[in-house]
Amino acid sequence: MASVAHVEEHHEHPPEAHKSSRVDARLLGMYLFIASETMLFGSFFSIYFFDRVVVGSDTGWPPEGFELPVYLALLNTIILVTSSFSMHWALQSIKRNNRSGLIAGLTLTFLLGLTFLLIQAREYTRIGFGPSDNAFASTFFGLTGLHGLHVFVGLNLLLYALIRSLRGHYGPKAEDHLGVELPGIYWHFVDVMWIVVYTTVYVI
């Protein structure tokens, strides 16, 4: 009888999952995701530098007649770096149980990210060349487009976190604001990638 009772107990309460890692599984998932994203960006940068060295030695880099809007992109860089500050403010606010700070921070971050994306879309329409024109154009649209896609994904995560915060979710305990922390980590990653893209593609 004792063994039967033991078996039933297991059916009601599945045994606790064995966690060999001391890192929360959700955080670990984000680390792995960012690691894979870094490799993806790495492959695009490899193509960029390959083209820059191989093709650029013949045609110049950027080729004659191709000019990038450096200052508009600098404005976009400032906007995106500012959005990292507002994201950090949002998370610090919820850690101090300041809900209005969280909502304001997320809203500001979302709006800054959206502005970045709209400016980039505007830049694409007025830049004067298309992705299929030459290797320079292809790598430019490939790298900046890949980054823009990541900003779009980040905006969706931020919107989701914002809606949840407006519904009263999240709290000051670490476990209760992981839904803000993870989009925050992703957003900072996207910001870091843009700094690298901007410096590489627009400046040097």
Add this chain to the structure above:
Amino acid sequence: MRNPFRSEAEAFGFVLVCVVLFAAVAVAGILFGGWIALAVFVALAVAVAIYVKGEPKPPDEPVLSRQGGGRRRILVVANETVAGRALRGEVVRRAGAEADVLVVCPALNSPLRHWASDEDGARAEAERRLAASLECLDDEGVEARGEVGDADPIQAMDDALRTFGADEIVISTHPPGRSNWLEKEVIGRARERYPVPITHVVVDLERERQASATS
């Protein structure tokens, strides 16, 4: 390597570092050209790496299971010596009639195979040794179970102690001069790391073989 995305605050700090670093690279690029910018980038990246490497690391403490259940729990860690008579005798003496024994046999592998993730052979060999050891302990009336552990004995103990709340640990090695574990100071490191009594058993397999051949 330190993960710069461990938390939102760390990631934000990383953004600030990148802003400063790439601003310097951009200025160098504008003033002196691409190759100088690359040199500045490499120099700054090395400087940041040295700084991060020099930061004090948080103590890496083992996670110990609190499971007990009243019975004495002994963790036995042994390499090729797992089937040695000296170890068996020590385990039998310590376990008595009322103890749970977990034997962990690290899957010893060559460095080349380890880096190539080719550990099937090492695991199979460890399983064979473990099965022989468990059979011997069972014959002596000791209730023991076993598992194959990581090739690093400290890691193998860490892994075992997460789920097996041991009251004491028995580590078996070859004699000094022949033991790789003694060379790596496994016993001393384990004594520093785990807050439970640790017994070191030296098993001289050659002498045991000679003794059994002559008897």
